[in-house]
Amino acid sequence: MKTKLTRHLLRLLVIAGVMSSCNKFEATNIDPSRSSNLDPALQLTNVQLRFSGDLEVNEKLGLVFTMPLVQQIGGIWLNRNGQFYVYDRNYLSSLWNNTYNNDVVNIVDAVNRTSGDPAKSNMNAVCRIMKVYEFARLTDVYGDIPYKEAGKAYSDGIIRPVFDKQEDIYNDFFKELTEAAAQLDASKDAVTGDLFYRGNIESWRKFANSLRLRYAMRLVKVNPEKARQEAEAAVQAGVFSSNAEMCKMNHLNIQNTYTDVRGNAVSAAFCQSEVIPRVQNTFIEQLRSTNDPRLSRLVKYYIDIVNRPFERIDITAPVVAQIGYNGVPSNEYIWDGWRNPITIDVPGRGTMQAVNNDQKAQLANFMIRNDAPYLHLTYAEVEFLLAEMAVRWGSNNGGTAAEHYARGIQAAMGQLSLFPGGPVIPDTEIQGFIRANALLPGREIEIINQQLWIALLLNGPEAYANWRRTGFPRLTPSPNYDSSIQTIPRRFEYPLLELEQNASNAAAAVQSIGPGGNVWTNRVWWDKP
Incomplete structure (x- = not known):
């Protein structure tokens, strides 16, 4: 693993430079150039590494904002923006500016390069799944975003992409995940460059379906019937069934810098x-x-x-x-x-x-070791979502709400052993905890999502999304003398550069947000009171 990552690093840095859209005269999500022979496998490696290895994004999105916002981590100066709601437009823009300029450009290009090529059918499916995962983090934070036209300047001549409605983006997520999962075929091409599952086709299928379940449950307030249909379909197609199947990134024991993405x-x-x-x-x-x-x-x-x-x-x-x-x-x-x-x-x-x-x-x-794994989507999360489905809709997916809840707790405690030096909690302690903290009538969804909040420790963006989705755990706003607002922010604001250089499309997106427009107290489409 270490040798492989080291060997690829220089090539990945070249890719990042070639594919980056840093032209200050254009919108931040545009790529003006295209290499004629870029390897999609290296692009996939680059995108996977950067998701949890990019220090600029993970520091500002996670440590500065989302982990303090959901009241897990705090206390130091770097936490004040999320902990006390101290406004900083530059920090709020970090995910947008760095992801569109690098990861979106690469993964969109990788999908396009492999599309329609029978010799790269599995690679295309994997890149489609990774593309959904990348865009989901963006839209869950910002709301309406450039999606269908993002990253396509090199092929379609698009300079200033339109913003797609979040509802339309989510509908396309479900389509892409469904089609990509069905497209995967172990008898076809081997997927190289994959740091998540080493090209294991069945693992990617379960990851796609488990992502579909996660995103379906985002809709429980805004469109509960759509949420139910998509969640049930995802489960029937096959989701994670053990900790061994979760999606995680194993990083190297290297102290990351703003250019070296191999560590956590x-x-x-x-x-x-x-x-x-x-x-x-x-x-x-x-x-x-x-x-x-x-x-x-x-x-x-x-x-x-x-x-x-x-x-x-x-x-x-x-x-x-x-x-x-x-x-x-x-x-x-x-x-x-x-x-x-x-x-x-x-x-x-x-x-x-x-x-x-x-x-x-x-x-x-x-x-917080440098080689701590980054847990993208866990079996524990899947079980907690299955428990919630059983409560909301009476769904029977291999167990009752209480049974899925218990499996979720066992998986969440078990996943700590995946960290180097992490503990193995004895099963007697786990079972004792489950018995003492059973689901209570009328409070099932609250209790389930309190446990999911714990399981999502160190995955700030997902903990923030699930808190907005459910309202649990119940958090009391924590402003102090430094605060810009008195309540917990619900979204990130669009960057000034995008508002200036993609003015007409950005203005339409701002108008659609509703009263107040592009402010961090407004909500994304699926986040309803």
Whole structure:
């Protein structure tokens, strides 16, 4: 794996440069050039790596905004935009500017290059699935976006693409995922360059169907019948049935930079700061109030060593003995670190002082290693969605709501062992937790999605989307003296560059948003009160 990634890196950087649409005189999602012999396999590798390896996007989308917004991570200066709703147009534009300029251009081109070629039928299907996945992250954050015309300047002469309605984009997602899954055929071409499943055709089929289930459930408020139909069809076609089938990216043990995408960029975002982000009390209280066995495994106390995150001194046991588990309040920073010291005895180090900042819990080291896997879509999520389907529609997909819920919890706790150095939680503890935290009549959907929120830790964009979709967990807005608004934002605003250089199409999209237009307090199409 390491040799393969290292070998491809220089070629991938060349691809990124060739395919990038950085012409400042045109819209940001346009590619003015085209290579005549680019390898779609390398384009696929590039897009897969960058999804979780691009530090610019994952830092601003995840650490700066979405993880603090859903009150999992917070406390440091970098978290303030999401934690306290501090407006920053540049940060809100990061996903748009970097994804359209690189990943959209590459994956659209890869789909076009392989379309209609019998010798590349499976590669085409895989790239179609990856294309849906890329655009879903964009539309779920921004709403209406350029979709059908995005990335096509090199072939169609389109300079300023129109914005498609999110409803139309989702309808095309369902079509693409259905057709691509049906197109996959293990007797046909081998898929090379695939870092998700190493070209395993059946795994890609299940990934496509599981994505279809995820996106179908986005529609439960805006179009419940469409949601039910698409979800049932996805399940019948075959979704994940074990942790072994989930979609994850195994990164290398390399500290990412803004140009090297081989390591886990979420981890790099955590570790490049002088002060490591803390866990918010909202998250800790959910674990503590339910006696969740993950609390002692996920949440630790450390004394930080500046710029050497994995040399932090673990002081969990003595601090827990004195104050229990305590994170950062949702509306506070962790400043004034010298205050309220307590004296602790650390084995092997003797007596030490733990000051205020040391008494704010952090994620365990194994969660933020450079080679931590990025979990794109898990079996746990699939089971929680199946449980929700059973509650909403009485769906019988191999179990009752309670049975799917229990499988989801077991899978979510089990997936921690996939991290290097991660824990294996004994089944006795898992089963005890399930028995003590059963579904309650009238609160089933809330309880299911509280567990999904925990399972989505470190996947900020998806946790943010699922919170908007369901309203669970119930989050209390956390503005402070720095806040630009007093309520939790519901979408990201379009970049200024797009509004200026694609003015007429962007203006139409802004008009369709409704009163207030392009503001982050408005909602995307599927996000209904």
